Amino acid sequence: MSxxxxxxxxxxxxxxxxxxxxxxxxxxxxxxxxxKELSISLNRGEIFGLVGESGSxxxxxxxxxxxxxxxxxxDILLEGESIIGxxxxxxxxxxxxxxxxxxxxYQSLNPQLTILDSVIEPLVTxxxxxPEERPALVLEALKAxxxxxxxxxxxxxxxxxxxxxxxxxxxxxxxxxxPSLVVADEPTSMLDASYxxxxxxxxxxxxxxxxxxxxxxTHSLAAARYLCDRIGVIYRGRLMELGPAGEVIGxxxxxxxxxxxxxxxxxxxxxxIPRYGTLLAVPRPGEPPRQGCPFFPRCRxxxxxxxxxxFPEWSSLSPGHQVACHRWKExxxxx
Amino acid sequence: xxxxxxxxxxxxxxxxxxxxxxxxxxxxxxEAGQSLGLVGESGCxxxxxGMALMGLLPENGRVSGGxxxxxxxxxxxTPEDEMRKIRWSQVxxxxxxxxxxxxxxxxxxxxMAEAILVxxxxxxxxxxxxxxxxxxxxxxLDRARMRDYPHQYSGGMKxxxxxxxxxxxxxxxxxxxxxxxxxxxxxxxxxxxxIKRLQGKLNLGIIFISHDISIVxxxxxxxxxxxxxQLVESGTAREVFExxxxxxxxxxxxxxxxxxxxxxxxxxxxxxxxxxxxxxGCRFCDRCPKPESSCRLEPPAWQEITPTHHVLCDHCEDY
Numbered sequence: 001m002s003x004x005x006x007x008x009x010x011x012x013x014x015x016x017x018x019x020x021x022x023x024x025x026x027x028x029x030x031x032x033x034x035x036k037e038l039s040i041s042l043n044r045g046e047i048f049g050l051v052g053e054s055g056s057x058x059x060x061x062x063x064x065x066x067x068x069x070x071x072x073x074x075d076i077l078l079e080g081e082s083i084i085g086x087x088x089x090x091x092x093x094x095x096x097x098x099x100x101x102x103x104x105x106y107q108s109l110n111p112q113l114t115i116l117d118s119v120i121e122p123l124v125t126x127x128x129x130x131p132e133e134r135p136a137l138v139l140e141a142l143k144a145x146x147x148x149x150x151x152x153x154x155x156x157x158x159x160x161x162x163x164x165x166x167x168x169x170x171x172x173x174x175x176x177x178x179p180s181l182v183v184a185d186e187p188t189s190m191l192d193a194s195y196x197x198x199x200x201x202x203x204x205x206x207x208x209x210x211x212x213x214x215x216x217x218t219h220s221l222a223a224a225r226y227l228c229d230r231i232g233v234i235y236r237g238r239l240m241e242l243g244p245a246g247e248v249i250g251x252x253x254x255x256x257x258x259x260x261x262x263x264x265x266x267x268x269x270x271x272x273i274p275r276y277g278t279l280l281a282v283p284r285p286g287e288p289p290r291q292g293c294p295f296f297p298r299c300r301x302x303x304x305x306x307x308x309x310x311f312p313e314w315s316s317l318s319p320g321h322q323v324a325c326h327r328w329k330e331x332x333x334x335x
Numbered sequence: 336x337x338x339x340x341x342x343x344x345x346x347x348x349x350x351x352x353x354x355x356x357x358x359x360x361x362x363x364x365x366e367a368g369q370s371l372g373l374v375g376e377s378g379c380x381x382x383x384x385g386m387a388l389m390g391l392l393p394e395n396g397r398v399s400g401g402x403x404x405x406x407x408x409x410x411x412x413t414p415e416d417e418m419r420k421i422r423w424s425q426v427x428x429x430x431x432x433x434x435x436x437x438x439x440x441x442x443x444x445x446x447m448a449e450a451i452l453v454x455x456x457x458x459x460x461x462x463x464x465x466x467x468x469x470x471x472x473x474x475x476l477d478r479a480r481m482r483d484y485p486h487q488y489s490g491g492m493k494x495x496x497x498x499x500x501x502x503x504x505x506x507x508x509x510x511x512x513x514x515x516x517x518x519x520x521x522x523x524x525x526x527x528x529x530i531k532r533l534q535g536k537l538n539l540g541i542i543f544i545s546h547d548i549s550i551v552x553x554x555x556x557x558x559x560x561x562x563x564x565q566l567v568e569s570g571t572a573r574e575v576f577e578x579x580x581x582x583x584x585x586x587x588x589x590x591x592x593x594x595x596x597x598x599x600x601x602x603x604x605x606x607x608x609x610x611x612x613x614x615x616g617c618r619f620c621d622r623c624p625k626p627e628s629s630c631r632l633e634p635p636a637w638q639e640i641t642p643t644h645h646v647l648c649d650h651c652e653d654y
Contacts, residue, residue: 267549
């Protein structure tokens with residue numbers, strides 16, 4: 001289909017609902033809306049940051065893109081082709097093009113396999129390259145992931161490596177298949193700051209040298225600002241703000257983005273970062289409104305008549321910078 | 336007299352490969368109402384120091400030198416039956432990932448009451464429960480939630496409960512080891528504010544252990560930067576972060592993303608040294624951007640930059 005668009009990945013009005021089962025002691029099962037009407041597009045060679053708290057749906061979004069789960073509504077397109085309903089060989093080809101790096105470096109590697117075997121496994125399973133070529137591909141991937149000299153790391157087992165090194169093996173395993181898109185779900189939140197920086201560097205090189213698109217899922221605005229071209233802010237399954245990273249951080253249009261900024265430590269920041277004070281100290285009592293804005297119960301600027309009544313439309317603050325907030329004009333004017 | 340004085344503290348672990356020198360000749364002191372941030376990578380010894388302050392080193396860990404003076408009393412030479420009275424009543428700890436430390440099959444109020452009664456059995460259950468209610472107020476937990484079980488609490492609420500338990504017997508010193516790991520940034524901010532508020536109200540001394548320099552900068556009056564078991568720089572938060580002198584401190588700051596920065600981050604290459612066996616010279620020289628020839632052979636000396644700002648380096652330059 002569309003070769004003209006630079007978007008390699010598009011999510012169109014994607015929805016995902018989980019049914020939680022009833023508990024043994026009699027509580028009834030509940031429907032949990034993990035994602036609702038989520039629309040995002042990722043351009044070729046772009047690093048896109050999906051920022052939100054736990055429970056925001058950001059991990060669910062990553063899992064849907066990678067194919068670990070299927071959406072309940074909406075469409076997901078890779079390079080213009082829908083992945084919904086793909087089966088067999090076509091599905092396997094899709095799964096190769098989109099790889100994931102998980103948060104926990106201590107759980108993502110099989111402790112009984114050497115590093116070489118862990119990284120060669122996807123090549124074998126997906127029949128990539130000729131058998132005699134594969135070890136060289138593994139060494140190349142390990143080197144690209146910063147594990148040098150790769151021959152020293154290949155025969156080791158995961159327990160012999162640090163968390164940061166294990167995460168790099170996970171990256172090598174993702175990269176050895178030469179994917180078009182990598183979903184990195186909080187890849188550094190379990191690592192020390194100094195190792196995080198190493199991982200960021202590898203991700204940047206991945207994009208610079210191979211043009212790989214990266215969906216970077218995080219709760220850290222500082223990391224998102226550093227790595228990402230664009231940022232999408234997600235709250236309770238809904239996208240609230242979207243725009244260039246510098247814009248979203250420097251000129252946030254949504255009260256929730258502002259609340260995240262207020263809560264982020266300002267270490268090393270130059271200049272004044274204003275305090276927005278948009279989070280209510282005590283949330284409004286009762287369930288969040290079914291039809292309205294999910295942030296209303298915690299939002300200082302929330303108005304029952306507007307915000308509880310319906311989800312806001314998307315408005316443009318500036319080219320490429322959009323926000324979903326009923327009171328966006330007043331917020332922008334006050335800035 | 337300072338609340339806490341740690342002098343030339345060295346701690347080692349017996350491992351199958353030999354003695355692992357986890358902490359080497361660390362010195363610092365703390366007054367009531369002040370907080371010290373111990374910052375460094377995993378394995379630098381900061382948690383080991385925290386455990387030693389609580390007298391909770393594991394079986395194979397031992398203080399091999401120095402002293403820990405809590406209000407003048409040396410905890411290193413204090414026998415265990417005495418330590419049991421001091422632990423949780425004079426010094427308390429908030430452990431890493433403490434949210435999993437709550438007993439899942441016991442109501443939160445009962446766990447807190449137990450923490451009080453264990454130290455002061457004469458108090459009696461009724462008074463202990465009154466104290467629990469006061470503790471709930473103290474940490475901004477709703478009294479109506481007292482009889483809940485831990486799984487009914489959110490992550491932030493569990494952390495407040497852990498903090499309340501640490502404060503149950505009115506300790507003078509709190510050791511907070513990564514108290515906000517696994518918490519979202521909004522909840523983290525609330526918990527940190529809470530800790531600050533409680534410190535002011537109760538005049539607590541706090542040792543804040545973290546690898547996250549943005550948090551310790553926000554929370555602490557003084558900073559101790561640790562690397563491979565040694566304190567490599569110490570000073571006020573302002574001194575250490577605005578004028579870092581040790582190459583490791585500088586490298587740490589350079590590898591941290593900020594909300595406004597545009598520079599490319601410089602990750603510190605390599606890994607910390609193996610702490611089993613002798614390291615004759617500076618422990619950082621393999622990863623140091625500007626090592627001199629003498630660094631590998633001779634251990635660096637503790638230099639004074641200002642009366643409060645010190646650095647373990649013979650060749651340091653301004654940032």
